Amino acid sequence: MNRLLEIAHSATPGTRIQFRRELYGNKDIRRFLRDVLSMANASLMGNRYILIGISFSRGTKKEVVGVDRADITGKPAYQTLVLDHIEPPIQIAYHAVEIEKKRVGIYEIGDCQDRPYMMRVDFSERLRRGDAYMRVDKTALKVGRRALLQMFDQRTEIAVPEDSIEIGFPGEVIQKKLTVPTVYLRRLPSLLEHGKLSELAGIRSESKNSGSTTTMARLTHMRLFGSDMPYENRSETGIMQEIDQIDKKHEVHDQKFLFEDNALKLQLTILHQGDGPLENAWLKLALPNHRALHIAETLPKLNVNGGSDQHDVLNFSNYPAVSFQGDRIHALVNVGAIPAGVPVNAFEIPLHICVGSDLAGKQMTMRYELFASNLNQGSKGKLTIVFRKPAAHQISDF
Structure with missing residues (x-):
């Protein structure tokens, strides 16, 4: 946090640092996506920052305006917006610091070495699929075809073949199919x-x-x-x-029922069989959005020793980012570096899911895509989840 305070105190506008007077809000999502794209595609190493609540008049006079003190989350849901609209995945976090007795918001964008970053879907007429921006000094410039090709060429020079990667469910050998029990949701x-x-x-x-x-x-x-x-x-x-x-x-009680008492803690294994490690790897999952399939967006909070105070059971920042978009549920996790020849877990904290008995006897396809800085293109595939009837002890309760 001292590092972020120092940036807020002393940084000036440039390729790595952008200042904005006001929160983006729901009315300026297009500009938010454009700014994130331009920062991610900037030709530099290391993290990049967008500071909210600070303005520079004529580029030299700094004014700390501050943002709403109630805002500590970077609303709207910035991680979901980036996940749903930009590819490859971008690591982004929102922090709040205080300078001159005013709250300042900071979007921190991780080291982006998987350029080019582009819009994966249309957002509006002015921000379409395939659009890319790059920050040069203090300006966001639209990236043309020639610059995009240069970025792709730079990435493929060190690329790892995607067919060297195997992803599946843990076991003595990596499994492509998993059978899981369902739960009577009427017990909620x-x-x-x-x-x-x-x-x-x-x-x-x-x-x-x-x-x-x-x-x-x-x-x-x-x-x-x-x-x-x-x-x-x-x-x-x-x-x-x-x-x-x-x-x-009963929101807290329902969350505990679904994602603690009756949760399936889903883990995946990644095996890279190439010559060198995968760098800055991200795994993205997509499942059908079925009414009987519940996936935790965050983990439930439980009472401590029966008291009224609540605590976070696990560090939520290590849990996969989950978003619901139409008929699909997406989950995204930063796996980091993946060594060659060693199976690794995809999730530091497994994905918590609960499946209602309406899906008993059926199966579902889960699609995945693995990105990495030195992958020429994402490694794609699909896995199968088979749902069986609820456990016998649940049946005896009715």
Whole structure:
């Protein structure tokens, strides 16, 4: 952080450093993508930085304006935007530092040696698939065909053949197919309470229509919630309002059910059988976005010793970046350097998934693509996940 403070204090605009007075926000996503592209394609070594909340008048007078103190995430979701729109993958992180009692945001873009970086899909009429920009001094310039070819030529001079790479599920030999159990999602805490409250609302409605006492409602409440939860004479409308709030009320409990208690912790193995190491490798996965397939975007927070304070179980920064785009779910992870001839795990923290029983007896294709600075092109392939019925102990609970 001292390094970032020093940059915010003393840096001036140039090829490596860009300053911006205001947050990008949802209205300026095109400019954000263009700026990231131009930084990534800049002809230099090492990290690059975009500082938010600082302006330079006429290029010399520095003014610290600051950004909203509530903003600590670099909204909009910058990692998802970069993942969905730019290829090859770019390592980018957002930091917040304080100078002159004002908060300044810093986008830190990792060392980009896999040029050229280009738009992988259209964003708008002004930023189309295949577009590339390069920062030269203080300006973002659109990259022409000749410059793009030069970048490709530089990359292929040290390229590793993509057919030297094998990716699959761990085992004595790398597997291309994995069989996993499914889970009865009706056991989700929110769905269990939804069913109980719906039944209680039905009893209240029947009592109201028949003019009977609340005896039946009391008995139903005790059967559903037990004697530990005192009975409250709630109206049908009140119960329906509770139902509307169930998802929010049980969000943490549902996340724990899905991604801790019933999670499949998915790991992949990468074996590079070439002569030298792969440099700055990234792995990208794509799976169908099925309603019964749940993939954790972040890991759940759990109570410590039953208390009210919560803590992060694992370091979220090491968990794969997960994004949902239309009918696809994407996951991206920076694997780093991959030595030759040694199987390595793709994920420092495995991908946490939970599969509902609606997929039991079916199978799903997971596509992957591995990028690296010294790969001529991405190494692509597909794996198969087969879903079996829930475990016997879950069946016995019904």
